[in-house]
Amino acid sequence: xxxxxxxxxxxxxxxxxxxxxxxxxxxxxxxxxxxxxxxxxxxxxxxxxxxxxxxxxxxxxxxxxxxxxxxxxxxxxxxxxxxxxxxxxxxxxxxxxxxxxxxxxxxxxxxxxxxxxxxxxxxxxxxxxxxxxxxxxxxxxxxxxxxxxxxxxxxxxxxxxxxxxxxxxxxxxxxxxxxxxxxxxxxxxxxxxxxxxxxxxxxxxxxxxxxxxxxxxxxxxxxxxxxxxxxxxxxxxxxxxxxxxxxxxxxxxxx
Numbered sequence: 530x531x532x533x534x535x536x537x538x539x540x541x542x543x544x545x546x547x548x549x550x551x552x553x554x555x556x557x558x559x560x561x562x563x564x565x566x567x568x569x570x571x572x573x574x575x576x577x578x579x580x581x582x583x584x585x586x587x588x589x590x591x592x593x594x595x596x597x598x599x600x601x602x603x604x605x606x607x608x609x610x611x612x613x614x615x616x617x618x619x620x621x622x623x624x625x626x627x628x629x630x631x632x633x634x635x636x637x638x639x640x641x642x643x644x645x646x647x648x649x650x651x652x653x654x655x656x657x658x659x660x661x662x663x664x665x666x667x668x669x670x671x672x673x674x675x676x677x678x679x680x681x682x683x684x685x686x687x688x689x690x691x692x693x694x695x696x697x698x699x700x701x702x703x704x705x706x707x708x709x710x711x712x713x714x715x716x717x718x719x720x721x722x723x724x725x726x727x728x729x730x731x732x733x734x735x736x737x738x739x740x741x742x743x744x745x746x747x748x749x750x751x752x753x754x755x756x757x758x759x760x761x762x763x764x765x766x767x768x769x770x771x772x773x774x775x776x777x778x779x780x781x782x783x784x
Contacts, residue, residue: 532552532558532559532560532561533628535561536550536552536561536595536621536623536628537623537626537628539561539563540595540597540623540628541623541626543597543599544599545572545599546566546571546572546599547566547568547571547572547573547574547575547596547597547598547599548563548566548575548596548597548623549563549564549566549575549576549577549594549595549596549597550562550563550564550577550594550595550596551564551577551581551582551585551591551593551594551595552591552592552593552594552595552621553585553588553589553590553591553592554589554590554591554592555588555589555590559592560589561595562581562585564577564578564581565577565578565581566596572599572600573600574606574608575596575597577594591618592619593618593619593620593621593630594613594616594618594619594620594621595620595621595622595623596609596620596621596622596623597622597623597624598622598623598624601624601625602624603622603624603625603627603629604622604663605620605622605631606661607659607660607661607767607768607771608768609622610634610658610659610661611659611768611771611772611775613631613633614633614634614636614659614775615775616633617633618633619631619632619633620633634655634658634659635647635655636779637652637655637656637734637742637775637776637779638741638742638743638744638776638779639741639742639743640652640736640741640742641741642736642737642738642739642740642741642742644675644676644678644738645668645669645675645676646669647736648736648738649723649724649725649735649736649737650667650687650688650724651736652724652726652734652735652736652742653711653724653725653726653735654666656726656734656772656776657761657767659772659775660709660761660767660768660769660772661767661768662695662696662761662763662767664695665691665694665695667687667691678722679718679720679722680718684720685720686713686720686721686722688713688721688722688724689713689720689721689756689757692711692713692759696761696762696763697711697759697760697761697762698759698760698762699757699758699759700758700759700760701758702758703752703755703758705758706727706758707727707729707760707764708727708728708729708769708770708773709726709727709728709760709761709764709767709769709773710726710727710758710759710760710764711724711725711726711727711758711759711760712724712725712726712727712733712747712751712755712757712758713755713756713757713758713759714751714754714755714756715754715755715756716737716754721756721757723735723737723754725747725751727747728744728773728776728777729773731746731747732744732745732746732747733745733746733747733751734776744776744777
C-alpha cells in the first residue's frame with residue numbers, strides 16, 4: 530500500500546476530530562507515523578506534541594506534517610499557514626477523501642526581485658495568503674507582469690483590473706488607512722504598477738525592483754505617488770495583526 534493510501538485510511542478513521550501525523554524520510558523510503566492530536570479543540574485544529582517532532586527528527590528526516598479537516602474545508606487555515614511558515618515543513622492535508630500537498634511559501638523578507646515571478650504582487654499576495662486569502666497567481670503569459678509591462682502601448686494595470694475580483698474595495702485615503710490596507714502607486718509610470726501593504730506605525734511591506742523585499746517607512750515619495758488605497762472585504766475577520774507580527778520578527782539575511 531502506498532503511503533498516500535495509508536495516510537488516507539488513517540485520516541478517514543475519525544470524521545469528528547482532526548487527525549494528524551508525521552511523514553518521516555528514511556533510507557528505505559517514506560513512512561507515516563500517526564500522532565495524537567493534543568489540541569484542546571480537536572474538531573477545529575490540530576497540535577502535535579513537541580516530543581513527537583523531536584523523536585521523528587531523530588529517527589529520520591521530517592518530510593511532511595499531515596493533518597485532516599473535518600469541516601469540509603480543503604484549504605489550509607490561516608493558522609495552518611502561519612505555523613507552516615514558521616516550521617518550514619511541507620503540509621499534507623486530508624479532506625473529503627482527498628490528500629493534497631502544500632509547500633511553505635518563501636519568507637516574506639529578503640526576496641530577490643524578478644518581474645512576473647517574484648515581485649511586489651507576489652509579496653502582497655503571499656502576505657494575504659498567510660491571512661487565509663487565496664489570490665490568483667497571475668503569470669507573464671497573461672500579457673503583463675513582464676519587464677516594463679507598464680510602458681507598453683495599451684498597457685492596463687492588473688492591480689486596478691483585478692483587485693475587486695480578489696475581494697478588495699477602495700477606501701478614501703491615508704487618514705482612513707489601517708493595518709493590512711494596500712496602497713497602489715505609480716512607480717515611474719502613468720498607470721498603477723506597484724503595491725505596498727500598510728503594516729501600521731507608518732511602515733509598509735513591499736518589494737521594489739533591484740531591492741530585496743522588506744519593511745520600510747512610508748516615505749513622502751510613496752505618498753505622492755499614491756494612486757488608490759484598498760481594503761479586503763473580510764479585513765475585520767482576518768488575522769492581519771498576527772501576520773504583521775510574523776513579518777516584523779523576521780530577520781532579513783543579506784547574501
